[in-house]
Amino acid sequence: MSFINFAAREINCKIVYYGPGLGGKTTNLQHVYDKTADQQKGKMISLATETDRTLFFDFLPLDLGTVRGFKTRFHLYTVPGQVFYDASRKLILRGVDGVVFVADSQQERIDANLEALDNLRQNLTAHGYDFGRIPYVLQLNKRDLPNALPADSLKKELVRKSEPVYEAIAFQGTGVFETLKEIARQVLVELKKS
Numbered sequence: 337m338s339f340i341n342f343a344a345r346e347i348n349c350k351i352v353y354y355g356p357g358l359g360g361k362t363t364n365l366q367h368v369y370d371k372t373a374d375q376q377k378g379k380m381i382s383l384a385t386e387t388d389r390t391l392f393f394d395f396l397p398l399d400l401g402t403v404r405g406f407k408t409r410f411h412l413y414t415v416p417g418q419v420f421y422d423a424s425r426k427l428i429l430r431g432v433d434g435v436v437f438v439a440d441s442q443q444e445r446i447d448a449n450l451e452a453l454d455n456l457r458q459n460l461t462a463h464g465y466d467f468g469r470i471p472y473v474l475q476l477n478k479r480d481l482p483n484a485l486p487a488d489s490l491k492k493e494l495v496r497k498s499e500p501v502y503e504a505i506a507f508q509g510t511g512v513f514e515t516l517k518e519i520a521r522q523v524l525v526e527l528k529k530s
């Protein structure tokens with residue numbers, strides 16, 4: 337639910353990067369942070385284990401211009417992908433305006449992708465969101481790896497509602513901003529309806 341602060345003429349939107357462990361969610365945010373000008377971004381906050389797995393979340397505030405005189409600020413979050421952190425994932429989805437699902441293209445991660453996708457739908461439902469209607473983008477990450485499945489077979493398994501799909505190599509930055517622009521666009525379309 338985007339939060340509109342009339343006094344400050346600000347609109348705050350929340351985008352959550354969801355997906356299986358080690359799929360590249362944190363890497364997406366890191367790339368956005370690295371390539372965004374200082375005046376457009378706030379501090380990136382990461383709560384991670386000593387092996388760089390996300391423990392609770394990553395957080396990055398971004399200013400992406402104005403809509404009818406209101407400054408639009410996007411708060412990007414990632415969830416921890418490891419299966420046993422479900423309580424955190426659920427909490428982080430609270431108030432979400434748009435979801436990016438970062439899938440791991442590797443053949444051996446197909447079950448992990450499907451499990452994370454089911455988990456996303458369950459947690460959205462638990463918060464009263466309709467998965468069919470929430471702004472949503474599917475990112476197929478790790479396209480550089482030799483054991484990556486063909487994009488078409490991944491789409492067959494993972495596309496749920498004719499959502500836009502982007503191929504990515506997050507650690508090189510490929511596809512990262514394309515994904516972000518599309519989810520931001522969808523969120524703004526919803527905002528203009530309300």
Ligand SMILES: Nc1nc2c(ncn2[C@@H]2O[C@H](COP(=O)(O)OP(=O)(O)OP(=O)(O)O)[C@@H](O)[C@H]2O)c(=O)[nH]1
Nearest residue numbers: 357358359360361362363390416417478505506507
């Ligand atoms: N080969 C390859 N490696 C990648 C790519 N994107 C990310 N990685 C690597 O995959 C590993 C995991 O990336 P993270 O961004 O930490 O994954 P995550 O989804 O945040 O993982 P959790 O926090 O545990 O849920 C890191 O070593 C990244 O450098 C990619 O496109 N290709």
Ligand SMILES: [Mg+2]
Nearest residue numbers: 361362389390
């Ligand atoms: Mg992470």
